Amino acid sequence: MDLLIDSANLEGIKKIYDIFPVEGVTTNPSILKAAGKEPLSQLKKIRAFIPHGAQLHVQTISKTAENIIKEAEFILGELGDNTYIKIPVFDQGIKAMKILSSRGVNTTATAIYTPMQGFIAGKAGAKYVAPYVNRLDNIGFDGVEVAKNIHDMLERHHLNTKVLAASFKNTQQVLTLCEYGIGSITAAPDVLEQLINHQITSIAIDDFNKDFASLVGEGKTMLDLGKTK
Ligand code: E4P
Secondary structure (H helix, E strand, O other): OEEEEEOOOHHHHHHHHHHOOOOEEEOOHHHHHHHOOOHHHHHHHHHHHOOOOOEEEEEOOOOOHHHHHHHHHHHHHHHOOOEEEEEEOOHHHHHHHHHHHHOOOOEEEEEEOOHHHHHHHHHOOOOEEEEEHHHHHHOOOOHHHHHHHHHHHHHHOOOOOEEEEEOOOOHHHHHHHHHHOOOEEEEOHHHHHHOOOOHHHHHHHHHHHHHHHHHHOOOOOHHHHHOOO
C-alpha cells in the first residue's frame, strides 16, 4: 500500500520524509489554506523537496471541463512530471478526466462519497479515486466499507485505477484498509506518526536501554564496546 502525506506544510512534510517510506504528497485548497502561504510557490517548494519520482497531487478549482483542462495544463507546466491533477467528481470534472486521461495526463478523482462515483471516475480514466473515509464516518456512513467497495469494483471490472483513500482521523481506519489490500492512502502527518507509536513499545525500549546501561554504563551503545579493545 502506497503512503502519501496529506499536507502542504513543508516542515511537516520534511519531518515525515525523514522517517517514513512515502510515495508523495496530496493537497487540496483547504490544505493549502491551512499552510497559509501563496499556493503556487508553496507547491513549488514541496515539488523541489520531494524526490523527482514522488507524486504531487494538486487540485483544480474550475467549474467547466474546458477550464479544468486549462488549469491542469498550467499546473503541469509549473510543477512538471509526476504531478497528478486532482479533480472533484461532478459532471464537468468527469468530462475533464476523460479528456485529460486520453491525453496521458495522470488524474486523481477526489471528493468521492459513493462507490458509483469512484467507478465512473475509474471508467473516465482516473489513475486514482479518493474516497473520503472519515468524512463518510462523520455523516453516518462507513467510510472504510465505501473504500473497500470501490476497490473491489475497480478490480472486478479490470479498470486501471487504484483507490487513494483519504480523509483519515485515526490509525484504525488506515489499518483496516491496509489489511484489505487497498492500493494507497493519504493521511496527515499526525495520523502517519501514530501508525508507529505505541506506549508499550516505548516502555520496552526504555527497559532494554536501562539493562544495557546497568551492564556497561549510562549512555553507552554497542559502539562504546569496540573502544575498550
Ligand atoms: C485528500 O485527497 C482529501 O482532500 C483530504 O484527505 C480530505 O481530508 P479531510 O477530511 O481531513 O479534510
